[in-house]
Amino acid sequence: MSGSFFLRKRLNTLFFCALVLALTIIAIIITEYDVVKGFTSVPKAAEWAVSNFVPNEKAMDKLPDIIDKLLETLLVSIAATSTAAVFALVFAVLGSQKTGIGGPFSMISRWIATVFRNIDVAAWSMILLFSFGQNVLTGYLALFFCSFGFLTRAFMESIDEMSMSSVEALRATGAGYIHIVAHSVIPSSLPQLISWVLFTIETNIRQATLIGILTGTGIGFLFNLYYKSLNYASASLAVIAIVVAIMIIESVSNYVRRVIM
Amino acid sequence: MRTLLEFKHVSKQYGSETRALSDVNFAVKEGEFVSIIGPSGAGKSTLLRCINRMIDASSGEIVFDNASVLALNKNELKKLRTRIGMIFQHYNLVNRLSVIENVLHGRLGYKSTLAGVLGLYTKEEKAQAYRLLQVLGLQEQVYKRCDQLSGGQKQRVGIARALVQDPKMLLCDEPIASLDPNSSKVIMEHLRDICSKMGITVVVNLHQVDVAMNYSDRIVGVNKGTVVYDGPPAGLTKEKLRAIYGADYDKLTEEEGGRHVG
Numbered sequence: 001m002s003g004s005f006f007l008r009k010r011l012n013t014l015f016f017c018a019l020v021l022a023l024t025i026i027a028i029i030i031t032e033y034d035v036v037k038g039f040t041s042v043p044k045a046a047e048w049a050v051s052n053f054v055p056n057e058k059a060m061d062k063l064p065d066i067i068d069k070l071l072e073t074l075l076v077s078i079a080a081t082s083t084a085a086v087f088a089l090v091f092a093v094l095g096s097q098k099t100g101i102g103g104p105f106s107m108i109s110r111w112i113a114t115v116f117r118n119i120d121v122a123a124w125s126m127i128l129l130f131s132f133g134q135n136v137l138t139g140y141l142a143l144f145f146c147s148f149g150f151l152t153r154a155f156m157e158s159i160d161e162m163s164m165s166s167v168e169a170l171r172a173t174g175a176g177y178i179h180i181v182a183h184s185v186i187p188s189s190l191p192q193l194i195s196w197v198l199f200t201i202e203t204n205i206r207q208a209t210l211i212g213i214l215t216g217t218g219i220g221f222l223f224n225l226y227y228k229s230l231n232y233a234s235a236s237l238a239v240i241a242i243v244v245a246i247m248i249i250e251s252v253s254n255y256v257r258r259v260i261m
Numbered sequence: 262m263r264t265l266l267e268f269k270h271v272s273k274q275y276g277s278e279t280r281a282l283s284d285v286n287f288a289v290k291e292g293e294f295v296s297i298i299g300p301s302g303a304g305k306s307t308l309l310r311c312i313n314r315m316i317d318a319s320s321g322e323i324v325f326d327n328a329s330v331l332a333l334n335k336n337e338l339k340k341l342r343t344r345i346g347m348i349f350q351h352y353n354l355v356n357r358l359s360v361i362e363n364v365l366h367g368r369l370g371y372k373s374t375l376a377g378v379l380g381l382y383t384k385e386e387k388a389q390a391y392r393l394l395q396v397l398g399l400q401e402q403v404y405k406r407c408d409q410l411s412g413g414q415k416q417r418v419g420i421a422r423a424l425v426q427d428p429k430m431l432l433c434d435e436p437i438a439s440l441d442p443n444s445s446k447v448i449m450e451h452l453r454d455i456c457s458k459m460g461i462t463v464v465v466n467l468h469q470v471d472v473a474m475n476y477s478d479r480i481v482g483v484n485k486g487t488v489v490y491d492g493p494p495a496g497l498t499k500e501k502l503r504a505i506y507g508a509d510y511d512k513l514t515e516e517e518g519g520r521h522v523g
Binding site: 165166168169170171172173174175176178179182183184187188190191 | 313315338339340341342343345346347349351352353354355356357358362366367369370371372374377378380419422423426432
């Protein structure tokens with residue numbers, strides 16, 4: 001009995017591995033991808049990157065420009081996230097199963113969250129490009145819509161997971177709905193909410209770089225410009241600046257998380 | 262003494278099958294200390310929550326301070342709740358906030374929307390909250406966060422939150438079920454004092470028969486949603502207890518005895 005149980009499990013694993021392998025081979029055949037050539041070209045690509053993609057002295061002259069654009073990108077990300085967080089909080093409180101006012105509003109709230117979240121940020125910026133053209137506002141709005149959808153969902157789940165015992169207690173004292181939200185729901189779930197906001201700021205800074213390429217703003221635009229004008233040294237400096245900025249932001253938000261928990 | 266609370270033929274139905282309360286009748290006089298005892302699932306919690314309509318009774322009439330509770334509209338219900346304090350088995354505090362903030366939550370029912378949201382408490386309210394914490398022996402803990410307190414201290418914060426409401430009545434839902442014997446004793450003594458010194462009527466749900474016998478003026482025994490005993494602790498004979506706890510009573514007393522020896 002137990003022998004056949006383990007045999008069945010092993011066969012399942014074997015079958016699954018075979019399936020993945022078959023899918024990979026089919027994909028390789030269809031796309032005409034040469035595996036050997038793919039891997040052997042990696043060292044060559046690295047060689048090229050090392051020889052071309054190193055910031056030189058001339059690139060250093062561009063540093064003030066890069067920092068300026070980087071700051072703009074950072075600030076747009078933070079602004080988009082924080083404004084989105086305010087709206088998301090309202091929708092999450094009203095739409096949550098525990099604190100929600102129920103009925104159609106809860107459904108609308110969940111629906112909005114799903115729609116805004118599932119349209120990719122790149123898609124958002126393309127759509128918005130038509131209405132707003134190539135400027136910072138387009139990038140800001142694209143980030144705002146995505147963060148709004150994501151944060152509404154994340155906040156809703158944080159609130160749903162929270163223990164509702166203090167809500168019951170405040171209801172028993174005769175406190176009104178808004179009082180209960182302000183003094184019980186938000187204080188109890190605040191660490192999770194802040195944690196989600198920090199996470200969204202981090203992702204948005206990464207996304208903002210990509211959006212910048214599309215909307216022609218921020219550090220993404222600068223990278224694109226240098227890259228297309230074959231100024232690889234400056235482009236690499238932009239990349240390094242982005243990496244450093246993200247690392248700094250991450251360590252700051254980790255510190256904040258530790259303090260508020 | 263005036264009758265403060267009266268249940269008249271109160272029933273509570275969950276869905277079409279479960280009947281949590283059926284035809285409950287009893288009255289509580291002003292300043293009385295009443296314990297409600299009964300086995301788990303007998304409907305004690307439902308009974309208590311029907312008083313301040315945390316749960317709505319299905320039929321019958323509940324009269325509190327000459328007002329019919331079931332007929333109140335939303336605003337009148339909020340007003341009623343400000344005059345009834347409630348204490349919970351799991352304390353139900355906002356753990357991330359300080360003791361004093363949790364106590365002041367008891368005043369929210371008296372606040373306008375804006376003042377409540379911003380937490381604008383008057384000087385008198387803060388002084389009253391501090392006084393109550395002193396009475397309950399928590400003057401050292403005023404600015405501590407509630408998650409740093411022990412169970413007994415948390416329950417005393419819960420009591421202070423209820424008292425700062427300036428209530429006529431205190432509803433206590435298993436206030437000592439999660440506490441050790443020492444803290445339980447402290448809490449029960451405080452409840453007794455609140456009743457005798459402050460003149461606040463106290464209704465307590467209890468698991469422990471001996472505690473109920475020690476502290477109550479009157480005991481209401483509930484089994485399967487009906488009141489099977491209503492009288493003084495002295496009248497609670499073995500037969501009556503068997504009627505409340507069913508055939509399991511003898512086993513229960515053995516366990517209780519064993520626990521107290523331990």
